[in-house]
Amino acid sequence: MDKIIAYLKANQERFLAELFEYLRFASVSAQPKHKPDLQACAEWLVAHCRQIGLEAEVRPTDGHPIVVAKTPREAGSRKPHYVVYGHYDVQPPEPLELWKSPPFEPRIEGRNLFARGSTDNKGQNFAHLKAVEAYLKTGTPLPCDLTFVIEGEEEVGSANLDKFLSRHRQELKCEAFVISDTGMPSLKHPALTYGLRGIIAFEITLTGPARDLHSGIFGGAVDNPAMALAQLLAKVRDNRGRITIPGFYDGVLPLTKYEREQNKLYPIKDAQLKKLLGVRELFGEQGFSATEQRSARPTFEINGLTSGYQGEGSKTIVPSWARAKITCRLVPNQKPEKIRKAVLAWLKKNSSPTVKLEITAGHGAEAYHFDPTGKPAQAALRALEKAFKHKPVLMREGGSIPIVNQFKKILGADSLLLGIGLPDDNAHSPNEKFNLDCFEKGQLMGAYLWQELVR
Amino acid sequence: MDKIIAYLKANQERFLAELFEYLRFASVSAQPKHKPDLQACAEWLVAHCRQIGLEAEVRPTDGHPIVVAKTPREAGSRKPHYVVYGHYDVQPPEPLELWKSPPFEPRIEGRNLFARGSTDNKGQNFAHLKAVEAYLKTGTPLPCDLTFVIEGEEEVGSANLDKFLSRHRQELKCEAFVISDTGMPSLKHPALTYGLRGIIAFEITLTGPARDLHSGIFGGAVDNPAMALAQLLAKVRDNRGRITIPGFYDGVLPLTKYEREQNKLYPIKDAQLKKLLGVRELFGEQGFSATEQRSARPTFEINGLTSGYQGEGSKTIVPSWARAKITCRLVPNQKPEKIRKAVLAWLKKNSSPTVKLEITAGHGAEAYHFDPTGKPAQAALRALEKAFKHKPVLMREGGSIPIVNQFKKILGADSLLLGIGLPDDNAHSPNEKFNLDCFEKGQLMGAYLWQELVR
Numbered sequence: 001m002d003k004i005i006a007y008l009k010a011n012q013e014r015f016l017a018e019l020f021e022y023l024r025f026a027s028v029s030a031q032p033k034h035k036p037d038l039q040a041c042a043e044w045l046v047a048h049c050r051q052i053g054l055e056a057e058v059r060p061t062d063g064h065p066i067v068v069a070k071t072p073r074e075a076g077s078r079k080p081h082y083v084v085y086g087h088y089d090v091q092p093p094e095p096l097e098l099w100k101s102p103p104f105e106p107r108i109e110g111r112n113l114f115a116r117g118s119t120d121n122k123g124q125n126f127a128h129l130k131a132v133e134a135y136l137k138t139g140t141p142l143p144c145d146l147t148f149v150i151e152g153e154e155e156v157g158s159a160n161l162d163k164f165l166s167r168h169r170q171e172l173k174c175e176a177f178v179i180s181d182t183g184m185p186s187l188k189h190p191a192l193t194y195g196l197r198g199i200i201a202f203e204i205t206l207t208g209p210a211r212d213l214h215s216g217i218f219g220g221a222v223d224n225p226a227m228a229l230a231q232l233l234a235k236v237r238d239n240r241g242r243i244t245i246p247g248f249y250d251g252v253l254p255l256t257k258y259e260r261e262q263n264k265l266y267p268i269k270d271a272q273l274k275k276l277l278g279v280r281e282l283f284g285e286q287g288f289s290a291t292e293q294r295s296a297r298p299t300f301e302i303n304g305l306t307s308g309y310q311g312e313g314s315k316t317i318v319p320s321w322a323r324a325k326i327t328c329r330l331v332p333n334q335k336p337e338k339i340r341k342a343v344l345a346w347l348k349k350n351s352s353p354t355v356k357l358e359i360t361a362g363h364g365a366e367a368y369h370f371d372p373t374g375k376p377a378q379a380a381l382r383a384l385e386k387a388f389k390h391k392p393v394l395m396r397e398g399g400s401i402p403i404v405n406q407f408k409k410i411l412g413a414d415s416l417l418l419g420i421g422l423p424d425d426n427a428h429s430p431n432e433k434f435n436l437d438c439f440e441k442g443q444l445m446g447a448y449l450w451q452e453l454v455r
Numbered sequence: 456m457d458k459i460i461a462y463l464k465a466n467q468e469r470f471l472a473e474l475f476e477y478l479r480f481a482s483v484s485a486q487p488k489h490k491p492d493l494q495a496c497a498e499w500l501v502a503h504c505r506q507i508g509l510e511a512e513v514r515p516t517d518g519h520p521i522v523v524a525k526t527p528r529e530a531g532s533r534k535p536h537y538v539v540y541g542h543y544d545v546q547p548p549e550p551l552e553l554w555k556s557p558p559f560e561p562r563i564e565g566r567n568l569f570a571r572g573s574t575d576n577k578g579q580n581f582a583h584l585k586a587v588e589a590y591l592k593t594g595t596p597l598p599c600d601l602t603f604v605i606e607g608e609e610e611v612g613s614a615n616l617d618k619f620l621s622r623h624r625q626e627l628k629c630e631a632f633v634i635s636d637t638g639m640p641s642l643k644h645p646a647l648t649y650g651l652r653g654i655i656a657f658e659i660t661l662t663g664p665a666r667d668l669h670s671g672i673f674g675g676a677v678d679n680p681a682m683a684l685a686q687l688l689a690k691v692r693d694n695r696g697r698i699t700i701p702g703f704y705d706g707v708l709p710l711t712k713y714e715r716e717q718n719k720l721y722p723i724k725d726a727q728l729k730k731l732l733g734v735r736e737l738f739g740e741q742g743f744s745a746t747e748q749r750s751a752r753p754t755f756e757i758n759g760l761t762s763g764y765q766g767e768g769s770k771t772i773v774p775s776w777a778r779a780k781i782t783c784r785l786v787p788n789q790k791p792e793k794i795r796k797a798v799l800a801w802l803k804k805n806s807s808p809t810v811k812l813e814i815t816a817g818h819g820a821e822a823y824h825f826d827p828t829g830k831p832a833q834a835a836l837r838a839l840e841k842a843f844k845h846k847p848v849l850m851r852e853g854g855s856i857p858i859v860n861q862f863k864k865i866l867g868a869d870s871l872l873l874g875i876g877l878p879d880d881n882a883h884s885p886n887e888k889f890n891l892d893c894f895e896k897g898q899l900m901g902a903y904l905w906q907e908l909v910r
Binding site: 197199201203208209210211213214215216217218219220221222223224226227229230231233234235236237273277278279280281282283284285290291293294295297298299301302303304305306307308309310313314315316317318319322323324325327329352353354355356362363397398399400 | 652654656658663664665666668669670671672673674675676677678679681682684685686688689690691692728732733734735736737738739740745746748749750752753754755756757758759760761762763764765768769770771772773774777778779780782784807808809810811817818852853854855
């Protein structure tokens with residue numbers, strides 16, 4: 001490892017210049033006008049991969065192309081195979097007026113590199129490329145075969161990834177996916193994310209009268225759909241923060257003692273979280289810490305309410321209908337369709353007969369979880385600790401990353417989520433940045449990882 | 456009365472031609488471009504009043520002028536004085552594309568006269584003018600002195616009427632106001648409205664986190680303001696349709712046995728109301744009929760709900776805030792400010808400590824009520840029965856008519872609400888119309904009324 005460490009140290013300046021080049025492509029997948037920029041970015045990336053010794057090519061899809069780059073294989077290699085996943089597309093930079101410098105003109109201020117895509121995901125993924133370059137350029141044998149899959153549609157739902165994974169099932173067969181596209185609490189708290197929440201989304205509409213009614217002339221003799229909705233939703237949660245719908249907690253994987261101990265190490269404490277979110281007080285399911293509530297427990301969340309008059313002043317109506325947009329976050333081992341069925345059945349049963357209940361089903365996704373005490377997870381933790389020189393934390397994230405489920409479903413492989421972004425990186429926001437310590441330590445982590453995984 | 460009846464009968468054709476002229480003025484008070492039309496309409500009306508023998512003039516205000524027209528007074532007259540209130544301004548006609556014929560080109564189809572303002576209020580008020588014309592032109596002595604006050608700002612809140620009433624308190628001192636600007640259930644059910652509901656309006660906003668939060672990353676550890684709002688509002692009404700806020704029913708004037716008997720005569724029955732409103736079932740406070748619920752009982756009505764994301768699809772957020780617009784209808788003898796105080800105190804007490812409650816106070820108005828068994832009411836009922844040849848019903852209306860409270864407050868006089876509009880007249884809607892039988896019988900009612908009131 002000494003040669004690798006020395007190589008990485010010696011080349012940081014060049015690495016940054018290269019990353020600048022990469023970040024200058026306005027590879028905004030959501031905006032059709034940037035289609036040529038995505039193509040050019042993919043081609044640049046392939047050229048760069050070849051330059052560092054990988055066998056790379058642009059693979060066309062029905063959307064933006066996917067870059068595939070492989071370490072040179074020995075004939076008949078029986079080394080373990082890992083796939084490093086990343087994406088070269090970025091979020092739209094708008095609103096531009098909130099950026100302190102142009103989003104596609106990278107700029108360094110202190111230890112931060114500002115540019116759209118710097119943390120999400122070009123910079124994080126590039127650290128892995130540089131780690132592999134160090135192996136290849138120093139002639140250090142890699143203990144594994146590696147394939148980089150770097151797509152161009154992550155920010156728009158990875159619509160063509162499923163087909164690509166299925167079509168190249170053999171080629172991509174691997175021990176695990178390695179993904180650095182999430183976060184860590186601080187530079188002192190490198191993290192392995194071993195769980196993600198799932199989701200079900202739906203919309204309920206209660207309709208009362210055929211049209212908005214004059215609340216003076218008719219109010220009092222008909223139910224108000226907004227009140228019916230309030231009374232229906234109010235019953236969903238008790239005053240201990242627990243969802244009352246029978247079956248809602250079906251399948252919930254309980255937290256192990258090990259996990260609860262690990263959760264205590266999570267550095268963002270209640271007082272800090274309260275301040276960060278600007279709430280008067282925290283509130284959640286009793287018996288769980290805030291960290292557990294927002295990562296390991298399912299929720300029933302109203303995302304939006306719509307009914308009647310919403311303009312200035314007042315309009316004296318009984319609204320014809322009232323609507324709530326809802327998402328439930330699910331946790332490992334809950335089955336989205338089973339929970340959806342339980343929730344919708346309960347809503348139907350409890351909706352007032354005075355109104356008509358209509359339900360529009362939205363998307364659903366399973367939660368993700370893999371054993372944090374298993375060999376790959378423990379190897380990842382060791383790599384993190386060696387690179388960052390701090391004891392890493394084990395984390396579950398409350399959000400969903402659908403591709404992780406696709407990897408599991410289509411290729412049967414788990415994902416090691418080794419995010420090296422920081423909470424203030426402004427991913428998806430103006431002034432996105434990437435910390436240069438994260439970049440350097442991320443390269444080291446990438447380098448250690450392949451050693452630790454085969455130990 | 457024979458001469459009067461004969462006169463009215465003989466002149467219907469001319470009356471209609473005159474009403475057509477009156478309706479051709481686009482006297483839309485809400486639209487500044489129509490200011491000259493309002494002035495021209497007021498001047499036409501004064502000229503017309505003079506022509507039928509009234510002493511009339513245009514009285515300027517800070518807004519649109521008020522037309523005042525009086526029956527000629529005998530020197531030292533000690534006759535009782537009544538004021539007939541009406542308005543010559545009309546609602547905006549938009550959306551124009553929904554009109555079958557232009558709103559300011561009156562048209563007769565069968566027994567209906569279509570035009571903006573035909574029922575609200577030019578036609579209804581014109582019937583009173585024609586009744587008085589019959590007295591004056593046939594040389595029949597009027598048993599009362601009459602003053603017509605016909606304003607041009609009713610549809611925009613009568614902003615200058617208060618000042619006018621106060622300034623002319625002596626001139627307008629009267630036994631009662633007579634207003635035909637409401638409705639009757641059908642041609643077979645002429646009606647006297649003797650009660651109106653009052654109102655308090657306000658808006659409540661619950662704020663949780665300082666901004667919308669990612670429901671995956673933070674959901675579960677903070678309260679959702681939309682849920683907090685639902686749980687707060689849900690507690691307001693029990694499953695028997697009764698408002699649970701202590702003090703909410705304070706002051707409610709109970710229905711007398713006479714009133715409850717009268718309410719049974721109200722011709723729109725539950726099944727018909729259900730169909731009219733397009734609801735699955737009616738719902739209201741137990742122990743009261745639908746007619747009573749919507750006219751003689753107070754309500755707590757959600758007029759609008761706003762929170763979070765309301766567009767297409769889903770957005771996975773914990774919204775920062777949730778808002779409800781609310782109006783409570785009040786009934787005779789409830790004090791709006793007392794009820795408002797009780798409601799807001801309850802909301803403050805019951806709002807969750809996890810969210811910040813903000814209340815924006817809106818308008819308030821007292822309910823209106825006068826004794827339906829008293830002499831003026833009974834006189835009005837006799838006039839209705841003689842004119843329409845059907846037993847009239849006694850009604851309370853669920854809406855508010857603020858001017859009626861102003862008349863009571865400033866001049867100490869009650870209002871006889873003798874509406875001759877029908878439920879399908881489309882007041883405030885496209886294709887407004889006025890029934891010609893209502894017009895003719897309304898003239899007769901107007902003629903009988905002055906006789907009955909002095910009996």
